[in-house]
Amino acid sequence: MSRRQVDVPALVEAARAGAPRAVARLISLVEDAHPALREVMTALAPHTGHAHIIGLTGSPGVGKSTMTNALVTAFRKQGKRVAVLAVDPSSPFSGGALLGDRVRMQDHALDPEVYIRSLASRGHLGGLSSATPQALRVLDAAGCDVVLVETVGVGQSEVEVVGMADTTLVLLAPGMGDGIQAAKAGILEIGDIFVVNKADRDGADATVRDIRHMISLGDRAQPGLWRPPVLKTKADRMEGIEEVLEGIEKHIAWTSENGELKRRRKARAADEIEAIVLSELRSRIGDLRGRHSIDELAEQVALGQSDPYRASDSILADLV
Numbered sequence: 001m002s003r004r005q006v007d008v009p010a011l012v013e014a015a016r017a018g019a020p021r022a023v024a025r026l027i028s029l030v031e032d033a034h035p036a037l038r039e040v041m042t043a044l045a046p047h048t049g050h051a052h053i054i055g056l057t058g059s060p061g062v063g064k065s066t067m068t069n070a071l072v073t074a075f076r077k078q079g080k081r082v083a084v085l086a087v088d089p090s091s092p093f094s095g096g097a098l099l100g101d102r103v104r105m106q107d108h109a110l111d112p113e114v115y116i117r118s119l120a121s122r123g124h125l126g127g128l129s130s131a132t133p134q135a136l137r138v139l140d141a142a143g144c145d146v147v148l149v150e151t152v153g154v155g156q157s158e159v160e161v162v163g164m165a166d167t168t169l170v171l172l173a174p175g176m177g178d179g180i181q182a183a184k185a186g187i188l189e190i191g192d193i194f195v196v197n198k199a200d201r202d203g204a205d206a207t208v209r210d211i212r213h214m215i216s217l218g219d220r221a222q223p224g225l226w227r228p229p230v231l232k233t234k235a236d237r238m239e240g241i242e243e244v245l246e247g248i249e250k251h252i253a254w255t256s257e258n259g260e261l262k263r264r265r266k267a268r269a270a271d272e273i274e275a276i277v278l279s280e281l282r283s284r285i286g287d288l289r290g291r292h293s294i295d296e297l298a299e300q301v302a303l304g305q306s307d308p309y310r311a312s313d314s315i316l317a318d319l320v
């Protein structure tokens with residue numbers, strides 16, 4: 001089948017039946033910002049809203065992959081269908097490399113109820129922050145109960161990506177992620193659950209205290225708000241994973257009861273709409289630039305015959 005021709009109904013049906021190849025193909029369409037996406041999203045929409053999206057972030061080396069693996073094992077024990085979506089906002093063109101050769105995920109490589117994928121954003125103007133929600137939609141409609149979104153690093157774009165989750169886990173390790181560092185990276189605000197991994201190492205209790213202290217100083221200490229638990233794990237030995245699962249369940253219950261889950265999902269949808277509108281506008285402006293007007297207007301502005309506001313008004317009038 002050529003790149004342009006996609007049998008959307010068949011693909012969506014196969015993905016909904018859980019066929020990994022169909023899911024993979026749909027996510028590739030997302031990465032490419034393929035024209036068929038419009039039809040894909042229309043077909044998927046009625047089947048979304050079931051999956052619980054769990055974001056996982058933390059500095060390289062804290063144990064995110066090990067934790068992801070441990071959580072997949074734990075969710076599988078509960079009979080849940082799980083997807084792992086690995087995103088690396090700092091290198092948008094490295095799709096595939098992130099997870100492909102990682103031995104640890106081979107624990108689940110043969111399990112048809114576990115879908116593992118890394119995400120690139122080859123054609124997306126908005127990058128991974130706009131491709132991620134669409135990929136999540138695909139996994140959700142494909143019948144996953146849980147989607148773990150793992151990001152590399154703790155920069156602004158990571159915060160944006162995991163900020164889309166229903167529940168966000170922030171991983172730290174003793175000595176690496178003290179409270180001050182966490183505050184600087186902006187992760188104190190986004191973490192719903194903090195996990196101090198590598199608890200077998202010295203300083204784990206001090207890091208736990210540090211994070212608890214920082215949380216107690218912030219806005220989140222107000223009554224009525226979710227008070228993020230700070231847990232300790234040894235992910236490589238599967239220790240403390242039950243407590244993490246319990247924390248996730250409590251957070252799901254809390255956000256479902258008080259409307260926070262709905263609010264988050266609405267905010268995520270708003271971001272998604274905005275990203276599509278912006279990329280549509282950008283591409284239309286690109287078309288305009290190709291055709292005529294910007295050059296002419298720019299010349300007038302440069303010569304003082306017009307001003308930039310008046311010039312942009314005439315472009316905007318052309319866009320709508």
Ligand code: GDP
Pocket residue numbers: 058059060061062063064065066067197198199200201233234235236237
């Ligand atoms: P990531 O870069 O955040 O994904 O970290 P990884 O999951 O790749 O883990 C980095 C290293 O830490 C690996 O060698 C893991 O085996 C190790 N590791 C993971 N969890 C623990 C733990 O609880 N204790 C110790 N000592 N090492 C761990």
